[in-house]
Amino acid sequence: MNDLEATDAKGYRLPREDGSVVSLxxxxxxxxxxxxxxxxxxxxxxxxxxPNQFFDAGGRSLQCATHGALFRPEDGYCLHGPCTGxxxxxxxxxxxxxxxxxxA
Ligand code: FES
Numbered sequence: 001m002n003d004l005e006a007t008d009a010k011g012y013r014l015p016r017e018d019g020s021v022v023s024l025x026x027x028x029x030x031x032x033x034x035x036x037x038x039x040x041x042x043x044x045x046x047x048x049x050x051p052n053q054f055f056d057a058g059g060r061s062l063q064c065a066t067h068g069a070l071f072r073p074e075d076g077y078c079l080h081g082p083c084t085g086x087x088x089x090x091x092x093x094x095x096x097x098x099x100x101x102x103x104a
Contacts, residue, residue: 041086
């Protein structure tokens with residue numbers, strides 16, 4: 001978690017037990033941690049502009065790089081764009097000794 005203090009969000013790719021890889025957004029915002037699958041509900045692709053660039057220009061919403069959908073950071077709800085009303089998939093986690101442990 002300490003490496004999130006200087007930035008709002010980071011992307012991670014983690015292997016699953018079945019051999020597939022899950023792409024995640026881990027976000028530190030207003031002293032809260034949020035973790036979502038890095039998959040836009042519109043087409044299913046990764047959402048960042050470039051590595052670790054998930055926010056819009058104003059830094060208030062998460063933005064999909066492909067068609068510009070805007071998501072509320074606190075719950076992943078799509079506020080604007082082709083998937084309005086859908087949400088990013090939340091990922092279960094817990095924090096132990098300043099480490100984020102993904103439970104998915
Ligand atoms: S792929 Fe994300 S808005 Fe279209």
